[in-house]
Amino acid sequence: MNKLYIGNVSAEASEEDLESVFEQWKIPHSGPFLVKSGYAFVDCPDEKAAMRAIDVLSGKVELHGKLLEVEHSVPKRQRSCKLQIRNIPPHMQWEVLDGILAQYGAVESCEQVNTDTETAVVNVRYGAKDQARLAMEKLNGYMMENYALKVSYIPDETAAPEGPGVGGRRGFNARGPPRSGSPGLGARPKVQSDIPLRVLVPTQFVGAIIGKEGATIRNITKQTHSSFQH
Structure with a gap:
């Protein structure tokens, strides 16, 4: 299933404009563009x-002054418990995303997907469809470190299609086996080994680093996931 939904299409845009x-x-396409009011569909x-x-x-190319939104098209009946989340900040801590x-x-699972983009992509499976729907509603467009998340459904390929034609709503197609080098299901990004670092601090500054009742040093170790010895 390689049908695309193209959103935020200008009323002035034509099939020929999208082809151009x-x-x-x-980018090859295997069929004509079906242009509707404000959106379009095409097969790849x-x-x-x-x-x-x-x-x-998606979100990068303008047509008649409007940034196009491009996603896989997923019929309503094929919406599942699985979501794909894109545009995750490249240095996002995995624990923060989990939370x-x-x-x-x-x-139930969270799989990182290899892409050619700078930002990260994960496939997430929730325990129920209503949970996935809520996450879709709340996280799509959610700002993380100046990056707006893009969330779409991964279709349930076992569900019956809604019938012939291009009808359907946007979402992501199942990606099949992970690309070469991508982690397996539920895998976490590789974490670097602990590296000891010794810092010499003048006596008069020790109190400022530790803080009142150790508050400052606890905050530093929490944010950096490091340990402190003296």
């Missing part, structure tokens, strides 16, 4: 082409 955008960025020949369209165009995801339900 795809040609300009050398394979998953690689669909992902390139999303990575290159945010857990606010909306029981997270």
